[in-house]
Amino acid sequence: MAQKPSIPKGTRDFTPAEMARRNYIFDTIRDVFRLFGFRPIETPAMENLSTLMGKYGEEGDKLLFRILNSGEYLRGVDRTLVENEDYAHLTPAISEKGLRYDLTVPFARFVVQHRNEIQFPFKRYQIQPVWRADRPQKGRYREFYQCDADVVGSDSLLNEVELLQMIDEVFARLGINIVIKLNNRKVLAGIAEYIGHPDKLVDITVAIDKIDKIGLENVNAELASRGLSAEAIEKLQPVLEISGTLSERLGKLESLLKDSETGSMGVSELYEVIGKTEALGLRAVLDLDVSLARGLNYYTGTIIEVKAADVAIGSITGGGRYDNLTGVFGMPGVSGVGISFGADRIYDVLNTLDLYPADTTASTRVMFTNFGPAEAEASLKIIKTLRSHGISAELYPESSKMKKQMGYANDCNIPFVAMIGESELADGTVSLKDMTTGEQLKLTPDALIGHLDF
């Protein structure tokens, strides 16, 4: 019996119409990456598990898709591991490779492995799918694309300025109004010092990172449960409630953290990044968010998060500066800063706001109908000329009923239909129908080119 086909849960097929919309996003991001001098790399879908394991926390290790070794994978494997269901030891024995979980760890591995071929500062972009064995739910997939751009091997804050410009350019091109929230890990450390709990930096950041979701009161409760004194929590309140314009808030933060060397350095970095970015001009709204942490212990300087101004959907782009990206692979002291565009959420935002250009789903510019062998032959000759002018064109391959042929053109969003029937064949012309207006013209082949060319 024939199987009823399906795909693994959490994965997706993309039809031509969906591909057109997705490619519009990827092409926009890629064009901007290139415009800013970033260069592409690609890494294999499979990495050695030794490269991936231990890089994403215990939870992340569980979410790795593992490749079963080929051949007789049980040969030489201790059977007691099976009897005891000792997955911790059995799994590495029968599986040596896993699917890429993100683009950052493979990038770090790449930088170390190719250190002698790379020009530093290395500005790379990478647009590839990643796989996570997460529980699938709305908007969360087991296979999804990441679009990352990073600069490694340079401490200069000009890199942050460039990345912010790049974010601004991508979303301006896509027509999405955004707010770029900024913070700095050193500010978070300064806050912990300021309230007398430098030892509780992680607890503080974990708690205040949730302020948008759970509100200030619940954050305070969590801080107390994490062992912060009432005094410290009270001292924290003015920091979390800083208000005013961006420059007023920066000023208040500066004066609050003036006794913390780390905190002051964080404020000074924010001043520099914001100042230089604003001097160049930005369409996006820049904002300071001292509760922003993103990924906790990963970032060491600037922290960036982008939200759509007109759709409530969470972060659509994020990033920041990290130290020691490659240390775990034996190459210490490589600092970097990067951003990652969330293609799937951007896709949802564009769909919600209906921001795709009108011609996004169009493929072929003109379809020729097929009235029979002689007409088809004449059509193919003109089609060849159109293509040599860069105009995408196709012939309906069967001389089916006209309704079917026109239906195909309509369903495929083809804007023009050209017809060569008996009379056109006789006088060497082409009838051209504009599928949007319904208007029909009789043209010479030369006039047809002019009409269809952009």
Add this chain to the structure above:
Amino acid sequence: MAQKPSIPKGTRDFTPAEMARRNYIFDTIRDVFRLFGFRPIETPAMENLSTLMGKYGEEGDKLLFRILNSGEYLRGVDRTLVENEDYAHLTPAISEKGLRYDLTVPFARFVVQHRNEIQFPFKRYQIQPVWRADRPQKGRYREFYQCDADVVGSDSLLNEVELLQMIDEVFARLGINIVIKLNNRKVLAGIAEYIGHPDKLVDITVAIDKIDKIGLENVNAELASRGLSAEAIEKLQPVLEISGTLSERLGKLESLLKDSETGSMGVSELYEVIGKTEALGLRAVLDLDVSLARGLNYYTGTIIEVKAADVAIGSITGGGRYDNLTGVFGMPGVSGVGISFGADRIYDVLNTLDLYPADTTASTRVMFTNFGPAEAEASLKIIKTLRSHGISAELYPESSKMKKQMGYANDCNIPFVAMIGESELADGTVSLKDMTTGEQLKLTPDALIGHLDF
């Protein structure tokens, strides 16, 4: 201790220089696909093993990369399967998904699953990686890209004519001289009838398919060992030795196979495909090769194989017509014809012949050197203007020694270096160095745009 990083054998990283060359190939193929009205789809890297198994023969099943089930994958699995190393039953119990092995089976699955969303004839292209647990060797990888274009749901030979035009266009754009070899499965069946062994069609095609590799004598020996009579082998010789121009050979084949209905139909299809293709004009050389089989029992009509005329590297593109692509998934009667471009071999041919355009590896058009904060700020303003004109530009992020900055530009193949130092800052100009000629100019920002624009 830090790990020394590596990637799984048979897989590859692609550096920016390699990416530039690969993208040149993919972009060329994609542009031509679009020009001919083909539309993109993508399918997940992972498919259910029920979709993949049994589609590639017993050998193919072994070469599938399998994903280990997540969580406690041994729960409920019969332990005797482990004790007996009964892989045939154990593997399906602990692994339900596998990596895509080619693009054809996922495409068939896609067509059946989305039959109600698809417009037939469905002209789709798909450019994605596939994975095979093959023994890695020179030119054979465990992860490689396929570039497929197929038309399904149309029996018209005009589709063959279009695909041949498309092959011609791709290789003309790449500058590779090619020979397109054609055959037809019905001709092979006709030959089997003609020599009195219609029952031995598979044996005959398997043997004569090797004629290029092992020569006529060895083919004859193999035919004898496969049970063909001396008489039949003798009768086959004039077929294999057909000579003359393409049209002479077609004529001879036609008269040899005139008593076989199937064979005559095959010849008539070849006439139609070749005649219509030649009427439209072709830069490639079209050739008839009655020994061409490709994939044995897969193709049912036209068979296509492309070789580079100037490099001995085997087939660089292949394809053909097949019946019943989707039958195994419960949708009978869908005929189609398709081709697949071998990107890795095309890459090797372009490297061998050094056919890449001069600017393939260039990324950024102009790099601005960095002499310090004030100069960098002035540079970023001009860079912003350049980018708004579509000119890719970047600032070296650190005010390092000039030798280092120029070395970066050189290593990255950046054709122009712009310098804003003290004097340029004073008079509002930019010094521009052409990295190819060494020529240096002092320009106003406006003149700079004109100079760098294409």
